[in-house]
Amino acid sequence: MPxxxxxxxxxHRSGLTQEELxxxxxxxxxxxxxxxxxxxxxxxxxxxxxKEVLGLQDTRVALDAKRIVRxxxxxTLAINADEYVDVRVHAVEVSAGTGLAVFEQEIAYSxxxxxxxxERVLGVPVPVGPIGVAWxxxxxxxxxxxxxxxxxxxxxxxxxxxxxxxxxxxxxxxxVKRVQRFADGSIExxxxxxxxxDKDELLIPNEDGTxxxxxxxxxxxxxxxxxxxxxxxxxxxxxxxxxxxxxxxGYTEIREDLGRLx
Numbered sequence: 443m444p445x446x447x448x449x450x451x452x453x454h455r456s457g458l459t460q461e462e463l464x465x466x467x468x469x470x471x472x473x474x475x476x477x478x479x480x481x482x483x484x485x486x487x488x489x490x491x492x493k494e495v496l497g498l499q500d501t502r503v504a505l506d507a508k509r510i511v512r513x514x515x516x517x518t519l520a521i522n523a524d525e526y527v528d529v530r531v532h533a534v535e536v537s538a539g540t541g542l543a544v545f546e547q548e549i550a551y552s553x554x555x556x557x558x559x560x561e562r563v564l565g566v567p568v569p570v571g572p573i574g575v576a577w578x579x580x581x582x583x584x585x586x587x588x589x590x591x592x593x594x595x596x597x598x599x600x601x602x603x604x605x606x607x608x609x610x611x612x613x614x615x616x617x618v619k620r621v622q623r624f625a626d627g628s629i630e631x632x633x634x635x636x637x638x639x640d641k642d643e644l645l646i647p648n649e650d651g652t653x654x655x656x657x658x659x660x661x662x663x664x665x666x667x668x669x670x671x672x673x674x675x676x677x678x679x680x681x682x683x684x685x686x687x688x689x690x691x692g693y694t695e696i697r698e699d700l701g702r703l704x
Contacts, residue, residue, distance in 0.1 A: 444480035452496035452678060455585070466495045497565065497677045526554040528572035529594075531689060535579035536593060536609055536618040563681075566671045569596045573671060575689060576609065576616065582633035582641055583607075583618060586675055591682055592689050593618055596668040601629075607670035612643075613663050618670065629653065629664075 444450075453463065460474040467474075467488060476482040477492075484492050533550040552572075560566040578591045587593060587607075595609040605622040610631070619631040627647040633639060645653040645664055654661045673682055 445477055445484075448678060448680075449492065449496060450478070456496055456675060458495075463492075463495065467491045494565075497674070497681075525557055527557060527560060527568060529553055529555045529575060530572055531575045534576045534616055536576045536616045537579055564594070564672045564685075565674065565677075566594065569671070571597060573597070574609075574668070576618075578618060582635050582638035583620075584635040586634065586673055586677065587618060587670075588682075590686070591673065592686055593670055594672040595670050598666070598668040600666055602669060609667040609670060611663065611665040611667065616667070627651075628656075 445453075456463075458466070460478070461471045464471045464474045468491070469488060473482065477484050483489075530549045530552045557568050560568050574595050574597060575592050576595070578587045578589060578593050581589050593609065601608070601621060601623055603623075605620065607618065608621045609616065609618050610621070611617075612631070617631070620634055622630040622632065624630070629645040631643045631645065633641050644656040645662065646656045648654045648661055652661055653664045
């Protein structure tokens with residue numbers, strides 16, 4: 443029996459070749475070919491490893507994530523701090539398209555997320571400190587960051603290496619872009635959806651070293667919030683939807699609790 447459509451779709455989105463996929467799973471290249479043609483089926487460890495490499499998770503694991511997130515959000519007693527990471531959910535949209543995002547500095551709510559969920563379900567390296575969550579607004583970061591998706595980020599306040607996906611401030615507007623830093627000090631802010639390429643921006647150093655927009659020649663207030671940790675490429679839409687529902691539900695539950703207390 444051929445592989446399921448979600449696995450085939452995730453493979454094509456990953457950009458991997460069959461040879462690269464075989465190397466990551468630890469099987470021979472002809473084995474991968476047999477899986478895709480239906481001559482053989484991946485079972486047990488191979489199926490689990492295939493889903494892990496392509497960013498897919500079993501429903502059972504996602505349900506475990508929902509249970510642990512909700513318990514962590516509502517009950518922080520008897521928690522081993524080493525096993526949990528503080529997550530701060532911002533009531534803010536990070537612009538990934540046209541229009542200004544409305545920014546609210548207040549954090550909507552916080553909860554503790556188990557390291558297992560970060561590492562094994564979301565595939566996120568556990569950071570040293572807390573992580574933030576905001577909401578994508580717009581479609582310039584398609585196909586991986588969609589309008590209304592949650593985006594997890596680390597509070598580093600600096601660029602790491604030559605670039606990557608980052609949550610940023612640009613003239614008091616929170617945005618999410620792919621950042622490319624060049625040797626001359628200039629910084630390119632790119633959309634990943636090339637249909638929105640006209641929204642790319644290039645920041646160049648002013649005489650005093652502060653950044654200005656090449657397009658206008660005007661100085662800008664540019665600050666790094668931190669790199670995007672999740673979603674990453676080849677994340678299945680079902681898992682993104684599950685995380686979105688968990689976060690929305692957590693917000694609803696905590697607002698209801700505060701309302702009763704008030």
